[in-house]
Amino acid sequence: MNSITLRKIWHRDAFRIGIFFERDFSVISVLKKHKAEFSRTKLCWYVDYTTANYQLLLTLFPDLKIVKSVVHSEPTLVTDSGSRDLSPIASSAIQLGTSSLGNPEHTKNVISFAQKVRLQLLANVGKYWVFKMHYHQEVKAQLLKIKGVYWNTNYKCYMALRHEQVKKEVEAVLQTSPFFGTDYLHKDVSYIGEKIKVLPHYEAINFMEVYVPKLVAVHEKIKRFSMAKYSKTKDCYLLPAAPLVLESLQLQFEPMKIMFLVDLPKDYLQKKHLPNRKQLDLNKTQETILSTLPEKAQPFMRAMVDTLLALNYSSSTLRTYCGSFHQFLKAFDYQNPEAVERGAIVRYLGSLMSRGLSATSGHSMVNSIQFYYQQVLGKKEFELRLPRPKKEKKLPSVLTMEECLRIFQVVDNPKHKLLLLIGYGAGLRVSEIVQLKWSDILFEEQKIHIKNAKGKKDRMVMLPYSIVTSLQLYRELYKGKHYVFEGQFAGEPYSTGSVQQVMRNALKTSGLEKKATVHTLRHSFATHLLENGTDIRYIQQFLGHSSIKTTTIYTHLTKTAVDKIQSPLDRMVDINSKKKLED
Incomplete structure (x- = not known):
């Protein structure tokens, strides 16, 4: 286990105990069990600043380090480039959770919001x-x-x-x-007279050079193009040389009245130069994975990434496998995996399980190790029989039809309401909702064609009759060209995070106390179909499950048959009450 440091931080309008350490699944599992949360702004895990939590951390991690300080106060404005970290944890454990009266270490400064x-x-x-x-x-x-x-x-x-x-x-x-x-x-002031020059980029003809005036507003706007790259040597932006990109540029700067000077050879702009979202996502994932590794471990991870890409694995699988493999390499000090013995690997997995690692994370770790030895190293004849942690059988959270209706009724925004309705009405995953294109909706056949979904599979699902009219009106209102639910910029899909935020807001406004996400609507769709007597094999096809075993979990959630079963205790009470009435 790597070193863990405690530090007092100010977070979410209160003091917290910040827990700093290099990423370690075993430590994370222990913290999650004790309701610790992760802060993206502080880049650490944290718990409430109380004596009980402090003593608990000392018990869980005896070798932890405590950063001590003498003076503690609420945060003040930082104007230089110094650290944003606040005063560390109190020098005396007894001060945690005690009153600040008479204690100079907790003197408050009157500062503005x-x-x-x-x-x-x-x-x-x-x-x-x-x-x-x-x-x-x-x-x-x-x-x-x-x-x-x-x-x-x-x-x-x-x-x-x-x-x-x-x-x-x-x-x-x-x-x-x-x-x-x-x-x-x-x-608002227009920029009449300013010019944007568009020239060919002969070093790589799939890009074009875009020279913009030295105006902050112009630079901020062009930087928002997800495919834009800045060239320091040429002092210009490089964008894909595609007609759609140039058209989008001109539309973005039209309100500023900036003139475009396009000096490109004939047929320089090609549709094929526009990289697809899969390519962008995979490139970004590769950069993120390799940037976190020390130099001596780079060859092992590069071999892993190259093999995964060659076998056409998704960016999600890439992140999962490489994340687990990174932990494996780190545990053995980034040495060559070929030099690691099987017994050492088994002991490592056993130590992870003993520290509270979840079964799902354990399976990901085993899969990544198996993949490296069998696929990357090519040891097909050598089967590494690793112990598999037993997976917990958890039932998914499900909403009743009445609860689903309450959530839909509190959403006023047409786009937000429609994406929740189509997610529930067709049983779609959140990634399938945002990637939905108008060409995928077959109005005449009353179906939706889901393309390249999880496992790279296509499937046909139902298009609910009740939202056909709403979809057609929405299309006229928003006039999207490609994606049904477009994001902030034209031609780009809505983000999955925004969809989840819509669901969180709707759940909060509805007053429901259940925990639910967009995927809960998919679980509810399957459960409600089963309760209505739909054959489970059809539900399997609608959900896109490879195995019927995955779909059978919903048989444990249906309430139609369960409601007819009476507890023996209730039957005993009923019989006893009946006898009393007869007497």
């Missing part, structure tokens, strides 16, 4: 004010309720429409006035 959340106003982008701040759950919820304010996931910032009413409402929530300027939307 803006300082507490590190509020920062950035340069305007188009018709929006842009600002960022540290995470604050209540303030975030209030901001997103304001019409004209949304969260930009790519750049981790808030964007507010430059409108007088929006300015007033946002400043009230942020308790800071004035915060925005008076450069409202109707006062």
Whole structure:
């Protein structure tokens, strides 16, 4: 187990005990069991700042390190490039959870809300004010309720429409006035006379060079193109040389009235130059995997990645297998896997299980090791018989039809309501919802063609009659060209994270106390079909399950037959009550 360090941090408007360590599945499993949470802003796991939690951590990890300090106060505004970390954990364990009266270590400084959340106003982008701040759950919820304010996931910032009413409402929530300027939307300045030059990139003809004026708003807008790369040597942006990309560029900058000077040879723009989303996703996944490894381990991981790509595995499988294999290499100090004996591997897996690793993570670890020895090293004749951890049999969470209806009724946005309805009505995965194209919806046949789904399989599912009219009206309203549910930029699909956020918001507004995600709607779809008497083999086809065993889990969830079965205790009470009445 690697070294673990405790540090006192300020997170989500309260002091917490920050737990810092290099990524280790066994440590993560233990922390999850004791309800620790992960902070993306602090890049650490954390628990509440209490004596009980501190003593528990000492018991779980006897060899942990504690970063000590003398003075502790609430966070203040950081203006330099120094660390964002706050005062570490208290030097005395007894101070945890005690009153701050008479204790100089817990003296509070009177600071504004803006300082507490590190509020920062950035340069305007188009018709929006842009600002960022540290995470604050209540303030975030209030901001997103304001019409004209949304969260930009790519750049981790808030964007507010430059409108007088929006300015007033946002400043009230942020308790800071004035915060925005008076450069409202109707006062927007156009850039008449500015030019964007588009030239060929002869070093790689599948790209074109885009030279833009030195204006922050222009640079911010072009950087939002997911395929844009900046060339330092040529001081320009490189974008795929495809007609759709150039057309999108011109549409984005049309409101700014910037002139386009396109000097490209005839037939230079080709549709084939546009990389597909699979290619982009795989390239990004490869970069992420290899960037976290030391140099001596790079050849082993590269061989793993190349073999997975050659066998046409998905980016999701790539992340899972390589993540587990990274942990395996790390456990053996990144030495050549061929030098690791079978007994050492078995002992390593046993130690993971003894530390509380889940069965799912255990299976992923075994699969990744088996894959490397058999597929990468080519030892087909050598079967490495590794012990398989027994998998827990958990029943999925399911909503009743009434609960599903309550969730749909509280969603007002047409796009948000429709994506939840189609997810439940056709039993789709969240990835299938966002990748759905208009060409996949067969209105005349009343079907939806799901293409290249999990396991690279196509299937046909039902198109619910009740949403056909809504779909057609939605198409006229949003006028999407390709994807049914487009994202922030034209031609790009909605993100899976945004869909999950829609579900979380709907669940919260409905007042239901059940934990549910978009995938819960898929479970509910299967369960409700089974309760209605649908043959389980048809349900298997609708869900796209390879084995009927996967689908049979829903037989344990149906309430139609279960409701008819009476507990022997209830029967005993009924008989006893009946005898009393007769007497």
